[in-house]
Amino acid sequence: MRIRRIRNLFIILLYITIAFVVTFYVLSLKYPHASAFSYETCKATYDMTDDLFETLNGEVPEGATNVAAASEITHSAPPGKASHIPVLMYHYVVPEKYNVEPNNARINLEAFEEGIKYLHDEGYHTATLKELERYVNGEIQLPEKTVVLTFDDGYQNNVVYAYPVLKKYGFHASIFIVGTKLKDHKQKFVPTAKTTISRKEMKATRDVFEYHSHTYNLHYKRLVQCAEYYAAGKDSTRFTHDIDIMKSKTGINTPYFAYPYGEYDPKMVYDLKMNGYRMAFTVRPGYVHPGDDPMYLPRMNVTSTTTVKHLLNLPDVPTQPIKSK
Structure with a gap:
């Protein structure tokens, strides 16, 4: 049940986001020289959508590789x-x-x-x-x-x-x-x-x-x-x-x-x-x-x-x- 609620919430948020993005996308095409605000808002919306997608789908963001752990493996490489x-x-x-x-x-x-x-x-x-x-x-x-x-x-x-x-x-x-x-x-x-x-x-x-x-x-x-x-x-x-x-x-x-x-x-x-x-x-x-x-x-x-x-x-x-x- 909890998973279903989360999924439904994600779908609702996704539809809202899509509507939001489409609106500003159309505005940015119609008013290319006066759309700095809409462009920044659009980019921020896409970033938010991606972050939400990662969170709900258990995706690990790029760069989450443990650099310290990788370094330990790297430095332990034997001769040759x-x-x-x-x-x-x-x-x-x-x-x-x-x-x-x-x-x-x-x-x-x-x-x-x-x-x-x-x-x-x-x-x-x-x-x-x-x-x-x-x-x-x-x-x-x-x-x-x-x-x-x-x-x-x-x-x-x-x-x-x-x-x-x-x-x-x-x-x-x-x-x-x-x-x-x-x-x-x-x-x-x-x-x-x-x-x-x-x-x-x-x-x-x-x-x-x-x-x-x-x-x-x-x-x-x-x-x-x-x-x-x-x-x-x-x-x-x-x-x-x-x-x-x-x-x-x-x-x-x-x-x-x-x-x-x-x-x-x-x-x-x-x-x-x-x-x-x-x-x-x-x-x-x-x-x-x-x-x-x-x-x-x-x-x-x-x-x-x-x-x-x-x-x-x-x-x-x-x-x-x-x-x-």
């Missing part, structure tokens, strides 16, 4: 074992001569191979996500020189250019693929085009790549709250359906997830957990440690101008995760 693990993030890999839109999501093939060769020459082990999960949970130790390689979105150049390099050095990596970008038939590859991976290519590259979810069709920006653009995954009604369709349409049934644009909120995390996801990645820079919250793991973005060597030798300073609303 990893006290922390860098998770490197790549997107688009292309030879420099074809890199017609240089940005932080694109890396020249030459720089990519140089970084991978450095890892090989330095004796690094590339862990699977299952190994990383067990490491975070304190179930296993990993070699001191361990790194996790991840790619986002599912570009065809990952299998054309990155795959041979990784295979050459005996390395393992993960691709977080957007479900709608997974093609039924292999596309004609054009180095300057944003073609994406096919089912045949995915199957043929599983000796190097493991494939996980980056949403089925929510990797784009849209107006979600307070007249601001956010990753579409923050629309909770769409996100719940997207989780189901990702599994049924692509066959990628995985417990590992990468947040689109690194954006998330308590409802997304709750839905992921309720659907069997056990580990998720942000785009917040930093190292992964035993005892970290597995639903908010950091990654380091690798670019043509930021070397792998530099990223692997940054100070290991515990940072309080940023709570995204």
